[in-house]
Each structure stands twice: as C-alpha cells, then as structure tokens.
Amino acid sequence: MNINTHYQHSSATVFTEPEPGSGVVLQLDTGEYHQLNAVACYVWNLLETPTNGASLVAKIIEQYSAPEQEATQDVAELLASLLDRKLIEPATN
Template structure:
C-alpha cells in the first residue's frame, strides 16, 4: 500500500470509480491498465476487464456483483466476495477510488 493511504472497508453499498491517474485499454478481451503515478502496468482477465469497463462511471459493489450474476454462471455470494477482493486490490494499487457525488 502506498504511504499515507489508509485501507478502506468496502461493502456492497460502497460506490467506486476508476482512478483519474490511470489509462487503460482492452487487449484480446483482457484489460491492461497503466498507473500514471508509478508507471506500473496491471492486467485483468476477461471477467476483471468486464468489471473494469463498468468502472468508467461510479458503481456500487452490489451493481458490479449483480452484473456478474447476470452475465456469468456464478452465485451472488461468490460474486460479491470476488468483486470485493478485486476492488480492494485495485484500490490498494491506486487504480480505484471511492466515488464522490458531484
């Protein structure tokens, strides 16, 4: 975790959005993300890439979970656990931030 960054407790009602200091593209069904602050590239598999595409606009963890349940063969509990794990990791790496109104 970056110095000075405090971990955030995420739950189904947390609204998140892709961080401003990154650029990303889709490459053969996967997402490639460049963090502009540290110059590190990150990759996401097709399911992660689908979630990432939704994060261009603020979404709640529940909305992301519901998308996975609708589009993939996964139950809600497993989908929520996996979404929370990915969102935690993306936030820790500075690629995701809490969405603010306005």
C-alpha cells in the same frame, strides 16, 4: 471495502484492451502496469461510471451465472485489490 460505496476509475489511470478478455491498466503516478483478466475487464468497463459493489455483484451474477456468495466475495476481493493498487477510488459525486 464497503459494498455500498460507489467506485470509479482513478484519474491517474489509462486502460487498454488489446484483445477481448485481456486488459492492461497503467497507473500513471507509479508507472506500474496491471494486467486484468476477462472478469476484471468486465468490471473495469462497468466502472466507467461510478458504480457500487452491490451493482457489480448483480451484473456478475447476470453475465456469468455465478452463485451470489461467490460473486460477492470475488467482487469484494477485486475491488480491494484495485483500491490497493490505486486503480480505482471512491466516487466523489
């Protein structure tokens, strides 16, 4: 995972946020559901438009007053997990 790469939602996903702080993504190709916690939902919503990891880190620091090193590690792990589950992909534009 490159922190400077722009990522976007996979076109094969559907997202719903049944209540604030809780979300579910359906990966249409696999039929698997993936639950997202509050921070992952926040990042998911930021990925409505192609966004790079560095921008996501800055937003997490701003929103949650997280230490930079912790935010960077958490965002990298989240993006890697979302990529692995084919919920996001590198942006094409």
